[in-house]
Amino acid sequence: MRSLQILVVDDDDADALMISEALEATDSNATVERVSDGREALDYLRREGKFGDAQRPDLILLDLNMPRMDGRETLAAIKADERLKAIPVVILTTSGATPDIVSSYQHRANAYVTKPFGLDDFEQTVRQIDRFYREVATLPTSND
Template identity: 40%
Template structure:
């Protein structure tokens, strides 16, 4: 378990405030020390990742959780732009969405998503899914330090 000053940073790209709250709550109930930073769409996510404007001091995330359907720039458009950011493109991006459409799954993986999770409707199942996701990406998987 990391020291408190060594929190894992997760960037949550989600436009629905209730889902942001639920995701943060789910991580708090988990066993990992996670600091969740949230932005409302792909435009803000790119600014965050490139440390532009209000995000100039933003920490680099170890994981990005990405909704697909958002205003201004949705998840698929974000993935297209994100994968062109050479120094950041190795950060795993897991799509976390309500869509179960096979087309969305295929397109997300084709655009470089590291995973695709359909948001469970049940709160307890959602919390369990976030805990499993956190255990896998932040505790089990070895990621490059760059």
């Protein structure tokens, strides 16, 4: 089994911490980096500014509702960029609104997951995402 390089794009400190802790409690050895909005995510992914030495993630966990640049705009920018569009993006958000779900898939999200409210359920959901992308899915490899 491989370990994943995961980029968490979420402005909620508590949710980002729960994601990291859920992954640490598994045998995945995932490396988790976190940015708090879409602009930072694009800088990270494009290795710009303070992210010049950033590692290309195997997987992006993207929240929709964030300041400055929200997840909808971020998803559209990632999937429009030839260098980034192959990176799987899982929308992990509190919104269960049909327009958000439809829009995310129209902008080529790889999956849409609504954040569960209970801590145990939230951690289990994150572990299932990790397990799927680590053990079941075949991910693209990158030479950069």
